[in-house]
Amino acid sequence: MTVSCAAGKEVKEEKKINNNLIAAIGVIVSFIAIYIASISVFLAFLGAAGILAANLWGANGVRTVAKYGIGTGVPSVGMLALGGAVGAVFAGLYIGKMLGIEVAAPILAFILSMITGLLIGICARYILKMNIPVMVRCMTEICGAGALLFMSQFVTITGSYGYAALEKLAEVGVVLFIFIIGALGMLHPYNACLGADERHGRTLKLALATGSAQIILAGIVSIYFLGSVSILTLLIGAVAWVVTYRDFVKTSFKEGIVVSTGLIPEVEKK
């Protein structure tokens, strides 16, 4: 069996996916999801939409910045998204509770997180002199997405987004579980699709699949906090995951060269 090296030419030029549109979806859908899901535990499953949107936005940010090759690998960017958001989320929710404005707490946490990201971006771009033009924008975006992902998870798991939720989750350590599934969800799509024929659309499809996997995990944990209501989250996550995972695998199989088995093909040496 011989596969020619010219296979690459068949890859079509894809149409551009607008980063601003993804950012808008990430912010708006997440906030709507966070607020609606906190109304009642029966609506907690709606937080799933927030998880998906925030994860998609973060993964897109990771892709945009990591495409430049930052020398430390894709994972560090993803870890930074959540790591930078930790302090801001704590401060935002705590201040919200102390001032008695719980409603504004997510917005405050989101803004503080964006500022943290902005500062990291400015430092990286202008002090550390990294030659990556999108650095400032992307660092701001991924830290913002990290904060939204945290709060979407809080609301899906416990049914509320306030400081009480953070405290409950932190005391049992589950908050670190949220941290790492969120970080992996954001960094995995680009890390897994890295290569010469990486395509934006395919990477985002994988981002949706990792987001759905997070919904399933959130559903498992929320059994402890919310009881049988969380079956809804689990079901939605399972359906979303099957759809998105199938979609990603189909796309990859269409774009790659799939053989069920065989020896290594001969390639003409350049």
Added chain:
Amino acid sequence: MDINTGLGLVALMGAAATIAGAAEDLESDIGSQSNPNSQVQLAPQVGVLHRIFNKAISGEPPAYAFYSSIAATVAWILMSLNFNIFAAFAIGAFVASIFHGIYASTAHIGRIASARRYGQPIYLDVMLNHLPGIMSHGFVATFCVLVLSYVLHAYFEHPFPFVMLAFIWGITVGAIGSSTGDVHYGSEREFQNQPFGCGLNAAFSGKIVTKAEVGTRSNIDNAWFCAKFGGPATGITFGLIVFLDNWRSLLFTPEMSIVVGAVMIILLVVANRVLELWARKNYGPYPEKLALLEG
């Protein structure tokens, strides 16, 4: 707790850590995760097509933190429902290994599909053959991380919650696996076509070995090779860290434990110097470089 029970528990933690480290390294060799992965990724670009699994989930530390946290969270929920702890650990580690398999499959498919222009095929049999090995080694590693976190949490009453300890030890075991055992896979096994006793010449980057002793090489062969040295060495590293660190805080007063720790560190520096001298004396300089001595 009396000192003998304490020592026994510390030894148990050390043993669990040793198994976890060894399984972790072999798992990453089956998937060629972490740093040696860069050569597998590069290979098609330099015209070396292969039948090797390309599991770029993320670096090993975040990946192991991920599996351990999932396993710990599930186990903790089951334990709060009064499950037997070992059943809870097993179910937790099982759930984690399912997610491990899912992420491993997307990483492999995604990366290989992105190498299309070099003509690298996605072999379905490679994926299906390797996933069980990856998931089962991941299961062993995660289970042992849970055991050691649980001992620390429940018997030594560590103030951090169980899930948090599992997360931290997950990061640590991943960091150790990618720093020690992977070197054996990356420097030696991937490049057995190079002479023993040299680092990889940058000119040969990506030219990994794709032929096995008989037939085509797969990662199962790599794990077989690394199980002789890289895996156990990783296990010993993690076991030593967990054992020594807890041993000194258990046996001595806080002030003395710092002194003991400092002595251990000095011994490590000395041991490293002895090793270095041994290697310099026995291996000697590279013949190609001897001209530098005169010039």
Added chain:
Amino acid sequence: MDPITAIVLLIIAGILIVIAVHHIPVGGAPAAMAMATGVGTGTVQLATGAGLTGLVSAGYMYHFAGVDPYIVLLSGGIGSTLMIGITMLIGNVIYIFGVGVPPVSAKVKFDPITKDRQDIYVSPGTEGHGIPTVSFVSGIIGGFIGGVGGSLTYVVLNEVGINPAISAFIAIGFFIANAVIAAYNIAGTIEGFHDPKFKRLPKAILSSLIVSGFIAAVVIGGVFL
């Protein structure tokens, strides 16, 4: 503890973490193929692994032994150093017996500590391999400073009245954010304090000052509000 002291201490902790990361010899992916001197893994990963191991020791000391904070910090430092020291030692064992290369640095002609000749032991086409004494010592120093930095974050957050689990959570996020800043400054590989890249340290300290300053201000500011 008053807010200003707490903020200043947190900033110091952030700067310590950044300094620590610059000391730890990491070769990134090339080191895993014995193409570069240092431990064969990423900067953030190794530093985080070491820092968190120290955090476990420090957390234990802080809550049970009832000792002075400085003992807690030292204990965290020793915990991290043990982790990084054993990892580097076994790493070297693998380089020497598994790959058959002597540990050697390619950035200097003579090891600044042992005065051993380095360049003739570098195998052709590589940037050094293994962890020579100077990098080992640098790594030990880095591990210690990093452990102290991580534990300091944890202790300060506890002292201002945040509960242990949330303190540890914030400390982990804080550690990772600072480690990533340092990693961006290092961009791949560093051999230790003798590496020319080490001279870039002030830029990372300035960045860490800004970022940790902001995080510290919002966290401590929030608590004292």
